């Protein structure tokens with residue numbers, strides 16, 4: 001990108017700050033939505049039985065995989081090489097699964113890539129649970145809103161980069177914003193994927 005006359009914009013944040021910010025951004029939302037559910041539907045019966053929890057854990061694990069697959073599907077939809085530009089992995093030090101896109105995306109495309117897993121696995125089950133009064137769906141959604149904290153922080157970081165091209169950082173957790181003219185540059189650190 002630099003060879004094509006783009007300049008890159010650089011902003012770095014510590015992993016600790018990124019994780020703190022992820023929590024600061026999602027925890028109030030989760031508390032308010034959780035409170036709203038209780039106001040509307042009451043606390044309800046306590047879920048019980050090993051079968052229920054086993055199923056809940058299986059559905060949670062499926063959700064974690066699906067979260068990364070949704071990131072990947074958005075990336076594949078907007079890149080030239082499609083799925084060949086998308087790589088999945090796990091950062092074993094922090095047990096964080098990630099999805100990496102090797103081609104730059106426009107800001108709206110990158111924003112969709114960040115937001116879609118939390119919309120599908122977080123807000124959607126929460127709303128279904130809220131409307132139907134089925135608690136486990138609502139709590140599941142809230143867990144995935146919390147899990148999307150890193151993505152939410154990423155959206156916050158890129159909010160002013162409307163005309164930039166955004167590329168996942170080639171080897172660090174984060175991204176780089178490219179501009180086709182002379183402006184100051186930023187790698188943004190992504191806390192979780």
Ligand SMILES: [Zn+2]
Pocket residue numbers: 067071117148151192193
């Ligand atoms: Zn994510």
